[in-house]
Amino acid sequence: MTDKIENGHDQTTDVRHVLSGIDELKEVNIISKENKEKEIEALANNPVVQSLAKAHKAMAEKKILPIRTDSLDLSQRITEYVNELPEDELYEQLKILLTKPHFTSLLKCQDDVGIKNKTNIEQLHGTNTDTNGNHKFDGLERKTKIPRAIRMVGLYKKSWEPLGLTVAKEGNELKIARILHGSEIEKKGLLHVDDIIMEVNGNSLGGDPKKLQEYLLKTSGLVVFKILPSYEENLPPKLLYIKCHINYDPKEDDQSPCAEAGLSFKKGDILQVVDQKDSDWWQAQRVNNKGEARGRAGLIPSLSFEEKRRALKEIKMNTLTEKKKSRKLKSKRTMYNASQNAAFDKHDIAVYEEVACIPPFSRKMLVLLIQSRTVADGITQTIIDSNPEVYGKSEKTIEPPTTNGSSSSTTLHSEQSESFYNPQLTAAREILKEGKTCVMTATPQCLKLLRTSEFMPFVVFLKSNEDLESPPEENIFNHSNEDIERHYSRYIDTTLDMAPTNQLSEEIIEKLGQLKTKHQWVPTSWVY
Known part of the structure; x- marks a missing residue:
């Protein structure tokens, strides 16, 4: 051989x-x-x-290594350059070749191998760094970023079914602005925020959102998207539950980015906020009494956004009134008067309140918001007599100081100050120490003071019969039903209409009993 x-x-x-x-x-x-x-x-x-x-x-x-690691990026730049050239058959063939999925996948694979062997590439071909810290290979600048490969994503949709995403135009690109929680796209995880939609079923969009809408409206069945991915990392959403203190209808909101994707709600509804990435528009969905999601997610105005526009709306509506008041205030310094703080409370904008769902428990305090002193005393005594071992009566009504024109009428810098309320709160605390539920009456201005983890009150508002006049000494407060519902509804747990005392007492006792069997939504300050 x-x-x-x-x-x-x-x-x-x-x-x-x-x-x-x-x-x-x-x-x-x-x-x-x-x-x-x-x-x-x-x-x-x-x-x-x-x-x-x-x-x-x-x-x-000799180990063979790629001479560069940005071939996919280079291919995309060439494609963009060809798009700007005059129409030519050779240019079109080149563009088709460079955008074929198999070819782009091959380039991405080559780049991935190069990135993994970056040290060997630098030793083999040499490297230097520019003033911005970007590496250069063979004299060509390349930013050290993950190469993006074009992906084809297929989804099935019905003609009437929304996809569950909104888009935004940035330059000549059509980016996914948000993906609605609970939608099919969100569940499958095939598309992400900031992904660029290039084509739909082979039709180029050119960054035009109207074209996308037209194609989707007339398409049912398989929809194939050509996507330039963003590689955004999806983090699990923070669990945030809110109680709504306003009514909202997206169809009546001319500032909503997409009325069809909006979520309507009413006062007292509990929502779970599932996405807060947009500072102006959150994504939320309704939940049941145990915090379990029901229904689709939709867009709602964020807390800061809604507070701002409500404040601006109020300023515009009260411009003339505020000018008149400002003239009077120039010559007189006004301090916070606890007996007349409804004027301050009406400017306190309540939109949402963060709440938590907790297992059944008995409230420490029953607060009766009843205008008639006689009716309040009758209901209180009936509840006490029904079970003296469970309920205890506070003889003092929680109310602010009365203004009689003398210097003894204290003006408080803060409604929360206990310098005045200490005697009244002491009586309530003594009952709580005995392990009983404290039953007491209060004025609307004092509900904020009582709504703490120390007292955990259950507040019942009994609407007064405004057609009947009663002497001033008979009234605990002088607010109308409309004023209370407008400015203090956030502190009220249930509202009852006027009825015989025995009937009202039985209804209140029944509601207190339900608290022991049902989950309750309470302010997070009571829990954490």
Whole structure:
């Protein structure tokens, strides 16, 4: 057997590797024992085997690595450049080739190999760094970012079914602005915020949202998106539950980014906020009494956004009134008067309140918001008599100081100050120490003071019969039903209409009993 192969290369090292498995071949009778030497010599001189030996030797001596790691990015830049050139058949063929999924996947694979062997590439081809810290390979600048590969995403939709996403135009690109929680797209996780939609079912969009809407309206069944992904990391949403203190209808909101994607709600509804990425528009969905989601998610105005526009609306409506008041206030300094704080409370904008769902429990305090002192005393006594071991009566009404024109009428800098309320709160605390539920009456201005984790009140508002006049000394407060519902509804747990005392007492006792069997939504300050 010859020791040399063509071109003068030494066979000893190269071919030995190829022939190292001949014993194994012999064992499976691929090479016969009789013609062993002739067949081995013919195999060693076979041009294919010789080429394999050369290739093996070359790869062992020099590791082959890509000279750059941004070939996919370069391909995309070439495609963008070709798009700006005059129409030409060769240009179109090049564009089709560069955007084929198999070709882009091959380039991405090559870039990934290069990134993993970045150190070896730098040693092999050299590297330097520009003033911005971007690496340069072969004199070509390349930012160290993850290459983005074009993806084809297929979804099935019905003609009437919304996809559950909104888009925004940025330059010549159509980006996904938000994905609605609970939608099919969100569940499958195939699309992400900031993904660029390039085509729908082979139709180029050119960054035009109207084209996207037209294609989707007339399409049912399979919808194929051509996507330039953003590679955004999806973090699990923070659990945030809110109680609504306003009514909202997205169809009547001319500032809503998408009325069809909006979520309507009413005062007292509990919502779970599932997405707060947009500072002006949150995504939320309704929940049941146990906090379990029901229905689709939709857009609602964020807390800061709604507070701002309600404040601006109020300023515009009261411009003339405020000017008149400002003239009077110039000559007189006004301090916070606890007995007349309804004027301050009406400017306190309540939109949402963060709440938590907790298991059934008994409230520490029953607060009766009843205008008639006689009716309040009658209901209080009936509840106490129903179970004296459970309920205790506070003889003092929680109310602010009365203004009689004398210096003794204290003006408080803060409604929360206990310098005045200490005697009244002390009486309530004594009942709580006995392990009883404290039953007491209060004025609307004092509800904010009582709504703490110390007292955890259940507030019942009994609407007064405004058609009947009563003497001033008979009234605990002088607010109308409309004023109370407008400015203090956030503190009220239930509202009852006027009825006989016994009937009202039984209804209140029944509602207190339900608290022991149902989950309750309470302010988070009571829990954390």
